[in-house]
Amino acid sequence: MSVRHALLALLREGPKYGLQLRQEFEARTGEVWPLNVGQVYTTLQRLERDGLVESDDSTEDESPQKGFRITEEGAAELDNWLRTPPDLSSPPRDELVIKVLVAIELPGVDVHELVQVHRRYLVELMQQWTRLKEDESRFDLNFALVVDAELFRLDSLIRWLDTADGRLKRAALEGDAPAPQPFPLPKARRKLGVKQ
């Protein structure tokens, strides 16, 4: 997550103090990502160095009442960031995927039992997040969006585990357990960003 661009977005609304930026950042992100004040000022100093924000020079540097405002360059940088999709073109080195792939080849490991351990953990996490949604009066729109995003992320992992579980079961029934052979299309592997 880009604290740098989140602070630019807050300053786009008008000049603000450092402490005010911290409070508003936490409120806008559903208070799910706490931010310490040191991180705020370090980021603001870098933004100022890069000419993306200007500070109120009338007060002392480290004062919590020092004001900041966005520059034209900062506004352009923010617009560019908002419209640039995050890089999702390469599959991440997902630890859960790697654990399951490793387990398939390991003698003495019941991969279905392993999948269930991870499935239960993920469902328990989802139960915790859903508990937060139970009392609608407790949270605002931003928090609801953050909770939804986390639930969908966890849900997608469980769906993958379910699919993997079914695929492995069918492969075992067909006597066609996956052989440890490399993916046969090296060009496609490189295109997808899969490292050799």
Place this chain on the structure above:
Amino acid sequence: MSYLELRDVSKVYGEGAAEVRALHRIDLTVAAGSLVAVMGASGSGKSTLLTIAGSLEDPTSGEVYVEGCPLSSLSRNGKARLRRQSIGYVFQDYNLLAGLSAVENVSLPLELDGVPARKAQAAALESLENFGLKDRASHYPDMLSGGERQRVAIARAVVGNRQLLLADEPSGALDSHNAEAVMRLILASCRRGMAAVVVTHDAQLASWADRVVFLRDGRVVDQTLPAEGPEVILADLGHQ
């Protein structure tokens, strides 16, 4: 106190080479006021578990207790009475009668149980009102959206003094907003004292439950620990 209990329940269909073991030695308890989700892939035995819990089918072995009463001790009529008076069912495809209005669909189980029509209608209207559907009472199912139809089906399942709600993929045909609304209604019914079992393959749905039981090839293979409350989660996130 457990309202529903399955003790060492097995279900076998067919014989010899055609034998299919749908459930194998299932133990499951559901307390009054709690929501239990049963998760599993297609063919894992989820729906069979639900039909046996709801006395729509008998187990091959083992016993089902509803409010402490063993179902095997009940006659066919006794089971039918139990289903009418104590158990509500919710299905993925709603199962509303197309020729009846929403209020008539909800009042029907009460009238079948001998409740006078006027009294049954009043109870049905109250149930619809609880689910925000009072203004849809005279609408027929084909005049309602999918979400509204399922809410009518839940109103029908909890109308009267039913204490056990059994739901089979209750939001399978709905978008995420309506699916969440359906689960909120089921959970609200549990918070008022009902025991509920929801079978599903959907983790988002299951995550509304107090406990999730995992079924695989007819066996209970795992279950979640009790979920922590919001205060604990918010504290973990660094907020009180």
